[in-house]
Amino acid sequence: MTFFLFQSNYLDLGIVILIILLLSFYSLMKYLACCFTPATIENKQAVKSQQPFLFSKTTELTIEKTEVKDEYHWDELFQQLPVPVAIISQKGQVIKSNLAFNSYFHLHSNEAIKSYSFLNDDNRDEESNQELEFMLKTKASFIIQSHWHINSSLHYIKETYKPTPSGNFVVTIEDETETKKALRSAEIVEEKYNQLIEQLPVGIYRVLVTGEIVFINNYLVKLLGYDSASEITGTSSEEVFKYPADYTIKKNKAIAKKKNSYVIEFQATGRNKQMMWLKETATIFYDTSDEALLFDCIIEDITQKKLADLEVNRLYTAINQLSEGVIITDAEGTILYTNQSVEKMSQYSPKELVGKKMSIFKSEQQSEDFYKDLWKTIQSGKSWEGQIANRQKNGGLYIEYMLICPVKNENNDIENYIAIKKDISEKLKLEEQLRHSHNLQAIGTLTGGIAHDFNNILMGMQIYTEVLLKKLDDKSQEHHLVSQIFDAEKRAKGLINQILTFGRSSVEEIRPLQPHIIVKEATKLIQATYGSKIKIEQHIEDCGYINASPTHIFQIVMNLCTNAVQALNENGLIETRLSLVSQINHPDGSIRHKGGSWICLSIKDNGSGIDDSIKDFIFEPFYTTRIQGTGLGLSNVRDIVNNYEGEIFFDSIKGAGTTFYVYLPVK
Amino acid sequence: MYDILVVDDEPLIREGLKVALEMEGYHAQTAADGKEAVKIVKMTNPNILITDIIMPEKDGIEVICDVKRFNPNIKILAISGGGRISAQEHLKIAKQLGANSVLAKPFSTEELMFEIKRMAEHAN
Structure with missing residues (x-):
């Protein structure tokens, strides 16, 4: 029976082989495509485990097709085909099926095969069953995309039907479940990608x-x-x-x-x-x-x-333009930021300061304990504020008022310190001037008030002393003693005159005058007063006119020269100079004012010089080193110079002499 | 012999000046304030009046004005120790009102005698 079947279907089998050959070629192509696509290692291995068999068998088949002629071999070949293939009748009855087909549809015995109808299989979806029933009647090639429930899992199957001359159909089965799944997941990925882009x-x-x-x-x-x-x-x-x-x-x-x-x-x-x-x-x-x-x-x-950047930039610009200096450091006091005002105060550029410690400004004006207390305060999370003397880049000192605030992070740890500094050197200087000016005013008021009584007392004393002196014998001891009283009275008279001058020094009449004439006159007077005890060298230039009070100029020269005379020893020499200059030179070599026109009066002596310890006090009112001095001479000179917006400096070497420089503006 | 009246509210000065003047041979009398001074001038008609400026009751400026009215020939020496304004300022006013001479306190007896002699010469 089997033989007969084979005999009668000889032609059908030939067609099956051809189809298989085509399918094999298709599978080969697919295999090659798999090899050249980036599949996972598992996929590749799965492909390799199937395809080499297919490939080698297909090659063998091609050779055998020309060599093997007998039916047995054709049947063998058909059975071994790796693709499920069957020949079915128009009614769907399986006439012949290969091993792959039987295995795929779980047909384990000849009885099972014989009783199996490929049409109306319950495992195939209903729609496909109906389509197949219809198509089998057409005797044409067709393909049905069906889905099956095999072993309770869904399979997508491509059924390819080719009619045979004997009125049957060769059906080949391709399971596309994996391909479908892959396609579906690719669609999902694309959909998600699109959603992602949109969202x-x-x-x-x-x-x-x-x-x-x-x-x-x-x-x-x-x-x-x-x-x-x-x-x-x-x-x-x-x-x-x-x-x-x-x-x-x-x-x-x-x-x-x-x-x-x-x-x-x-x-x-x-x-x-x-x-x-x-x-x-x-x-x-x-x-x-x-x-x-x-x-x-x-x-x-x-x-x-x-x-936000603009806001930050605005704030940055504001902080940078502040007249107060702003420094931000880390918790260890390393400078992270400084604004422009810090450079003005300290002469260090921000570049020179960033990365350095705050101790770069440290001066010896404060004790180590002072700095320790400061750090203790800010490290405890409190602000510190106070006055501090700091060192500039060039070594100069400046006084600043500083506020240091700690900045804490969310864990309450100190992360930064912000120091806000104001240079108050100038303010302190002005305060000092104001204090001095108040002192002067007080002295002026006081002297005005007591001058009358004081002069009256002096007057009385002087008259009686003079009467006494006239009555006493010149050579008597009494006369000598009374003379001492008379000298003391004269000094008191000098003092009250100085105080009165001091109190009224700012109300003198200002008018155009030629300073060189007054300087010469005053110098002449000094020379006449002290005679051959001293030598005066004059280098007086005609400086034209300045607006000033002649009394003031006279007082400046007289007071400075008197001071010089007091400091002289034997072979004393005083040099007075007057010249017109266009800048103010400080004895330390720096230039204080550039431009403008100034008269420079200098009075130099070769006397004892000024001791370093008293250099800071010589302009203080009532400060004197002489028993008979009033302590008002230099103070008076400085006030006059300040009233004219001029400058006064001195340069003194102990034992070698002193030079005073007075600059007054030519207005 | 010149008759001199010294007016000063400060006894030390008026008595001192009296002694000094008498030592030089002048006849001097004193007054403690402006009112008394005017009274004495009216009664004794001295040749020279030495007057302080700042005094209680009647000050030196008033005294000068008064005595000049009834005795225009009297020679006046104004003396001042100054006060709120300087002695020089006081004396300037005194001179404008008719004082022949002025001296700022404290002055020496030499300066005083110089001024007295000058005024006496002018009086002659």
Whole structure:
């Protein structure tokens, strides 16, 4: 029976073999494709475990087709085909099936095969069953994509039917379950990707080199103030974004340099005229001739960040412009930031200070305990404020009022210190001047008040002393004693005159005068008073006119010369100089005022010099080193000079002499 | 012999000046304030009046004005120790009102005698 069947279906089998050959070729192609696609290692191994068998068997089949002629071999070949194949009748009855087919559909015995109807199998979906019933009647080639429940799992099967000359059909089974699954997951991935692009909180658009927008995501559509992507796609990006000029320049530069990407921040205007700051990160695609083709751009809305940056910048500028110095350090006192005022105060540039410790400003004016207390206070989280003398870059001192505040982080640990500093050197100087001026005013008021009584008392004493002196014998001891009283009275008279001059020094009449004449007169008077005891050298230039009180100029010269005379020893020499200059030179070599016109009076002596310990006090009122001195001479001179907005300095070497320099402005 | 009236509210000065003047041979009398001075001038008509400026009751400026009215020939020496304004300022005013000579306190007896002699010469 089997033999007969084989005999009668000899032609059918030949066709089956041909189909199988074609299928084998198709499988070979698929295998090769698998080998050249990035499959996972497991997939590759799975493919390899099946395909080499198929490949080798197929090759064998090709050879055997020409060599093996007998039916047995054809049948053997048919049975061993790895693809499920069967010959079915028009009614769906399986006439012949190979091992793969039997295995696939779990047909384990000849009885099972004989009783099996391929049509109306309950495991196949109903729709496919109906389609098959219909198609089997057509006697044409057809394919049915069916799905089956085999072993309670869903299988997608491609059934290929080819009619045979004897009215039967050769059916080949391809299980496409894996392929379908793969396709489905690919679809899911694509769908998710699209969703992601639409839902990303960044804008994405693709623009051609012509400027035409071909894709834009929902986020960007909404950001620009549109309702849907269709309003934008196909339009020009120039119209949509209204790029500023520098955007186009930067983009063209990136293209000219053949860069693969660019990042540009620009200000765009939305559909509703709203201004926004955007950051565009783009990938440039070039065609085969290296011409830019299109741009895939990611847009970030950085408006808030830009506004915050502007705010920070504003604050930074404000802090930098503050007249107070601002220093920010870390918790260890290492400087992180300084503003411009710090440079003005300390002469260190921010570059020189950043990275250095605050101790760079340290001066020896404060004790170690002072600094320890300061650090203890701020390290405990409290603010510290107070006056401190600091050292400048050139070694000079300046006094500042400083407030140091600790800055804590969320864990309440100190992260930074902020020091706010104000240079109060000038203020202290002014306060000192004001205090001095108040002193003078007080002295003026006091002397005015007591002058009358004081002069009256002196008058009485003087008259009686003089009467007594006239009555006593010149050579008597009494006469000598009374003379002492008379001398004391004369000194008292001198003192009251000085005090009165001091109190009234600012109300003298100011008029144009020639200073060189007054200086010469005063010098002459000094020479006449002290005679041959001293030698005076004069280098007086005609300096034209200045606005001043002659009394004041006279007092300056007289007081300075008197002081000089007091300091002289034997062979005393005084040099008076007067000249016109255009700048004020301090004896330390620095230039105090550049420009303008000044008269410079200098009075130099070769006397005993001024001791270092008293240099700070010599201008103080009532400070004197002489028993008979009033302590008002130099103080008086300084006040006169200050009233004229001039300057007074001195240079003195103990044992070698002193030079006073007076600069008065020529106005 | 010149008759001199010394007016000063400070007894030390008026008595001292009296002694000094008498030592030089002048006849001197004293008054403690402006009112008394005017009274004495009216009664005794001295040749020279030495007057302080700042005094209680009647000050030197008033005394000068008064005595000049009824005795225009009297020679006046104004003396001042100053006060709120300087002695020089006081004396300037005194001179403008008719004082022949002025001296700022404290002055020496030499200066005093010089001024007295000068005024006496002018009186002659």
